[in-house]
Amino acid sequence: MFPRISLSSIIKLSAFLAAVYFTDIKLPEKNIPPKNDLVLIINKAPIDTETISKKIEYIPALVVNRENKVRTVIKKDEIEGIKDIKNLADTSAYEEAWAYLPEKQEWHEIGFDEEIINYEPTIRNDVDYKKKLSRENNEIFIYHFHPTDESIEREGKEQEVVENEPEDKEEQYKESENYLGNIFEGYEDACPSMPDIISMIYSSINYTKLNPNVTIISKLGSIYGVTKYYLTEKGFEHYNQNNIDDVILKNPHALSTEDSIKVSSDFIEIDFRSYNYLENMLN
Numbered sequence: 426m427f428p429r430i431s432l433s434s435i436i437k438l439s440a441f442l443a444a445v446y447f448t449d450i451k452l453p454e455k456n457i458p459p460k461n462d463l464v465l466i467i468n469k470a471p472i473d474t475e476t477i478s479k480k481i482e483y484i485p486a487l488v489v490n491r492e493n494k495v496r497t498v499i500k501k502d503e504i505e506g507i508k509d510i511k512n513l514a515d516t517s518a519y520e521e522a523w524a525y526l527p528e529k530q531e532w533h534e535i536g537f538d539e540e541i542i543n544y545e546p547t548i549r550n551d552v553d554y555k556k557k558l559s560r561e562n563n564e565i566f567i568y569h570f571h572p573t574d575e576s577i578e579r580e581g582k583e584q585e586v587v588e589n590e591p592e593d594k595e596e597q598y599k600e601s602e603n604y605l606g607n608i609f610e611g612y613e614d615a616c617p618s619m620p621d622i623i624s625m626i627y628s629s630i631n632y633t634k635l636n637p638n639v640t641i642i643s644k645l646g647s648i649y650g651v652t653k654y655y656l657t658e659k660g661f662e663h664y665n666q667n668n669i670d671d672v673i674l675k676n677p678h679a680l681s682t683e684d685s686i687k688v689s690s691d692f693i694e695i696d697f698r699s700y701n702y703l704e705n706m707l708n
């Protein structure tokens with residue numbers, strides 16, 4: 426019998442394909458990474474997403490909002506917002522993303538199409554809205570969070586299963602992922618994914634072109650703490666001059682303590698701090 430395909434599975438598959446295209450990466454044939462460098466070739470810029478105009482809703486706490494017609498805005502400082510994110514990371518199976526504006530102490534939702542596909546949470550970023558914020562603000566922290574495996578497992582059972590991801594995705598990411606995977610062992614949710622890092626590079630380079638005064642830092646919440654990841658000065662120069670090219674982590678080295686992990690490389694830095702560390706800093 427010919428299998429029936431539901432409308433929702435078509436929508437999910439399209440969202441998945443869009444997400445894959447969004448971060449399409451190809452390694453060149455016979456690519457041999459230089460010693461100590463982790464190499465990826467990025468040959469396609471993310472597509473600007475033109476989203477429907479959204480109704481702004483001011484609410485008291487950060488939530489996962491899966492209603493695409495509504496954009497939530499929360500007025501609270503960064504620390505209070507991080508507390509909300511900590512709770513969400515512990516309870517939600519879906520991811521969410523916000524732009525935090527330190528000068529205004531406002532959190533603007535920028536995530537949409539939150540889904541779980543084959544036990545993987547997926548989310549898309551409202552690129553147009555990020556551009557608008559970049560023109561109007563001089564400091565932006567792009568936040569998202571990673572739910573726990575337990576939450577995803579619970580919710581994933583309810584979701585339909587779609588076709589597997591393109592087979593070479595794993596291969597393309599493997600080397601960099603393995604490096605970070607070893608360093609973040611036991612704190613996996615606190616480690617930015619390769620698509621997270623690539624998205625950060627594009628945001629940093631492209632939005633600085635819209636407003637040379639804007640500083641954009643990406644931050645990832647999890648049940649463990651907050652992970653900042655950003656381009657070094659050299660990274661800015663490199664990715665500006667070379668368009669977006671091949672090296673993700675060049676000469677990486679890492680330092681970790683009980684409450685922090687810092688991965689430094691020529692172009693990119695990743696800096697994790699546990700909630701415990703962050704609390705001590707505040708006291």
Ligand SMILES: [Zn+2]
Binds near residue numbers: 569618
């Ligand atoms: Zn992520």
